[in-house]
Amino acid sequence: MAAEKHFIAVDCGSSNGKMVDIAYDGNKIRIAGSKPFFYEPVTILGCMYTDIMHIYNQVMYKFKEFVLENGKGTIESIGVTTWGGDYGLFGENGQLLSNMFQHRDERTIQTKKEFFSLLSHKELYYGTGSIYFLGLGPSQLLADKRFSPVYEKTKFLLGTAGVLTYFLSGCPVMDDTMASTLGFTNLETTAYNRELLQKLGLRTDIFREFKAAGSIIGDVAPGVGDYIGDRSIKMVLDTGHDTPAALPAVSGLDERTMFISMGTMMLAGVETEQPRVNDKLFEGGFRTVKCAFGKYTTYRDVQGFWIMNQCMKGFQDRGYVYSFDDLEAMARKLPAAKCAINPNDPVFYHRSSDMMSRVQDYCRETGQYVPERPEEVYRCLIDSYALAARNCIEEMEEGLGTKFERIRLFNGGCQCDLLGETISACSGLPLESGIRYATAAGNALMQIYAAGEAASEDEMKELSGRSFRMKDLTCDDKDFWDEMYAKYTDVWEGH
């Protein structure tokens, strides 16, 4: 057997992250190690920030541990993938000028009206593929123009993955998937949409050209190399945005297969060869962003484990000490669909000191059974995610003019079979679950591609297909869920 090569994937979601060591033996890849780390947005005097310094430190600690464990000279390269929002503003000397705002920060509420007085929602959509939300790049930049003392001093802007890539390599570069998910680029020409940014009165001189992912940009910065104990590790410009990053690890995707990437956010969508934008998809709130290798994905952002993770804190505050596995086991014994929230109701977007109460309030206000115990809240959320997934399927089918035949569930949601089973039962579609670390695997596959060891995305998908096993979680309870879907979509509409 050929000696294994190691590739380190930095995979940061918006509320927790991990460094994953992926070993490649020339035929298959395997997860050789995973080091999770925790962080959360920091709220100070009403402003919400991304704690990028803490994230960077965690990356450095874990990176060093991997070098120590594997030995100097065994790690080929490192690449960074993050959630697809937020950016850092940098000054003349290349330093970060201020704390990075988090997309859930509320300052953009104040500039929303101004935003839409300058640009219509449809212009934004057809110009960038983006659906407006308070944390979208142009929306945040407009708020920065109004309120931030560093806006005028900014020399360049990097999306979150670009910020970490820069810190690790000294190279200020952003990949095209990151620029696209931030809502700054034109889908057709894949350049910054300067005309649209100018309409919003925004600066366009702070945008450096972005590059396609999949190339080596040099070695890690000397200071990084000295700290981790290996200066020879290469830095790859990886797929910055986490959802597109995962797709080269997922085989069998086509326009009849809906993918569901479940993490902090639940993203339900399709991978396509051409950008798919039309009025129906716009009305359904489906955005289209660039993926690697000239592909696209159209999907809806649904608040996913964000709500669950916030509720977990509520359980602890109330003195319950349960793991996710405990909750899943207890929730299985409960009747399905006793109550359900709409995960994308605006009340769940912003952080709450007590998300569990927010879920209960929503149920109370909509005349539903109010979940009291943690496992009841857990069950309510799993059922809610499944109903939201079905809603995506139905509305996306209309927008794309296609019928879905199967679902592929990947990332963190694979750890919860109840979730996959409920989505399948609720949608009436077969569901395969697998690749818990799909984003990290896709990130490492891009590094393998950059190293010249995979020649195309097809080869990357084949390699991943040989390496990971899928689980069939297909469940059939269509009549019951048809009734529940009709009931809850009505309840949600009325809220």
Ligand SMILES: C[C@H](O)[C@H](O)[C@@H](O)C(=O)CO
């Ligand atoms: C800002 C959101 O997290 C972004 O829209 C979403 O698409 C994402 O990147 C999820 O990881």
